[in-house]
Amino acid sequence: MTQVRTVDGRIAGRRGQATRARLLECLGELIASTSYRDVTVIDVARQAGTSPATFYQYFPDIQTAVVELANEVLREAAALKDLASEQNWTGRSGGAAAGALVDGFLDFWRQHDAILRVVDLAAAEGDRRFSRIRMKLFNSVVQALTEAITELQRSGKLDAEVHPAATAGALVTMLAASAAHTKAFDSWSVKEGELRSGLTRLVAWGVTGRKPS
Amino acid sequence: MTQVRTVDGRIAGRRGQATRARLLECLGELIASTSYRDVTVIDVARQAGTSPATFYQYFPDIQTAVVELANEVLREAAALKDLASEQNWTGRSGGAAAGALVDGFLDFWRQHDAILRVVDLAAAEGDRRFSRIRMKLFNSVVQALTEAITELQRSGKLDAEVHPAATAGALVTMLAASAAHTKAFDSWSVKEGELRSGLTRLVAWGVTGRKPS
DNA sequence: ACGTACTTGTGTCATACCGTCAGTTTATAT
DNA sequence: ATATAAACTGACGGTATGACACAAGTACGT
Structure with a gap:
């Protein structure tokens, strides 16, 4: 520091x-x-x-102060990494790992939604500082998932044509955006629990390529 | 009008x-x-x-003018509906349908990214007008996918425990957010084409529950 | 305890933007 | 040609912004 x-x-x-x-x-x-x-x-x-x-x-200026806030959030996001790395994604424990990741993400987002919203906007607008933070925020999880997918491919349990980083990035993006817009799911009459299990299923399959048990 | x-x-x-x-x-x-x-x-x-x-x-005020702009975008979004409804999601044509949907979504987003960004933020902040627009924007596609999933369940080709609307909503959310943050994928060294095929695979499986051919 | 050197907070000012009004210019109908 | 309505403009009071000089507060050595 x-x-x-x-x-x-x-x-x-x-x-x-x-x-x-x-x-x-x-x-x-x-x-x-x-x-x-x-x-x-x-x-x-x-x-x-x-x-x-x-x-x-x-x-x-205000922007700089928001960057500071975002960095604090980034520090707290370290906890998310453990939810994705060193997990066993095959079989029954795979579903549990996906569920824990989904829960962790949704809870984290809910806790910091206001700042994360602004980070999202500023990053999309091209502000480098915020892009960096957003990237780092996701990086640990994306990398962990990427490694998991690569590992499954190496052991022949998953098609080689699947692009690990693209899949991992898309899944994490999905989690973040779903967390940011839970209200939209309300309007589709999707309840919190249904959203969580839906996301869990998609994450589990996205990583393993197999139907979760 | x-x-x-x-x-x-x-x-x-x-x-x-x-x-x-x-x-x-x-x-x-x-x-x-x-x-x-x-x-x-x-x-x-x-x-x-x-x-x-x-x-x-x-x-x-400016907000109201932005709402107007967003409504114009909403009108153009009608074209997206055709990419999702009345499609055959099983077999080889399922992969093609998913690919077309992904392409359509990414292109549409790229074309209107600035306004859609603002809509996203304002909706997340709880502004009713923008929430409504965002909801409508996704609605046609989400409903089409929901129906497709429900149909597959009715014919026994998909687990009954899958929640159709939750899955459809999560997939569409993923597409929108991925489109809004293609730069993030850059930083993970994921190329445009890899992103498209990755998303296509996730959408195809998410809807059908089967590995796309 | 006291004075000194340094840190922190305040009052104020020029500037720029907001939102409104009265009034001028432009189009349309008779 | 004239009356009437629509479209636009310049200008103004009010307010937030961001910068600065200076006052108030604090820590520390003697």
Whole structure:
């Protein structure tokens, strides 16, 4: 962890770090409760009980502060990796592994939906910083799934023509987008549990190429 | 089609409709070329060679104008329906149907990515108008796939425990999100063609429960 | 305890955008 | 040609933005 600095290069002390953290926290709350488009520096400062100038002491603009928030989320996402790597995807335990991955993803997304939404948008708009974060966010899981698929191919249990990374990426993308739009599933009268088991089935088959038991 | 009206309730004539259309067109260009957050009424007006006041004559705010744009996209999306309904999903033609659906989806998304991005965000943030549009956008395809799955179940070719709408919704969500984030696949070194065939395989199996030929 | 050096927070200002109005220009009907 | 309605514009008050100088607070050595 590099040292926390103010915009003009000074090293922030204990109090400064507390203010900075409070600003980030309030920014997170605002993003969650209002439209991303409407979040302004003044709002954040007010919410944190301070002034705009104080905000600009720690962040050059809102975007940068959001990047910071996203990086925090990224750090927490490390836990997702364990759900995908070192798992046994064949047989009965394969279904369990897929189920755990799906649950983990949905829960993680629900927990951080506001920030992840913004990351998604900014990444799609081409902002490099956010693309990087989104990529890293998925990377561990995608890589774990890719390896699992490659391994199954090596042992002859799966067609060689399946492209491991494409399949893994598509599955992870599906999980993320489904988590972000659970409301849409509501409108199709799909209940939470049905969505989870549907996703689980698709993930299990996508990885193994075989009907899950 | 109801008559085009100004904000203060008057019916717009030929010239007015042209200006309105030009404003919408410029809004579309701006959303495509700059960050959604930064698109302002003044920018749109300037781009269209008119004044902000003129914009407010036809739209109460930017959101409403974006809704209008999204509705245009929705109208064009009718073509997607044909790619999913009345298809034969079994056997060799099933793979072709899935491939056509994937291609259609990716192309459609690429063509309208900027607006669809905004629709996605606003829908995720809970804006009813955009949720509705997004839902309708997917609805025809989701329903077609749901029916296909249900039909396969009725004829005993697919496990009864598969939830048709959940599966169809997840697949369509996967297609949309994959299309919106093709750059992410770049970073995983997945080429366009590999993505298409990977998605095709997942869609074909998701619908039929059988390995595509 | 006190003064000094440094960090943190505030008040203020120029600028830019928003949304509205009164009023001018352009089209249409008689 | 004239009346009437539609379309557009310039300008304005109000407000958020972002930058800066300076005041208030804090830690630390003596």
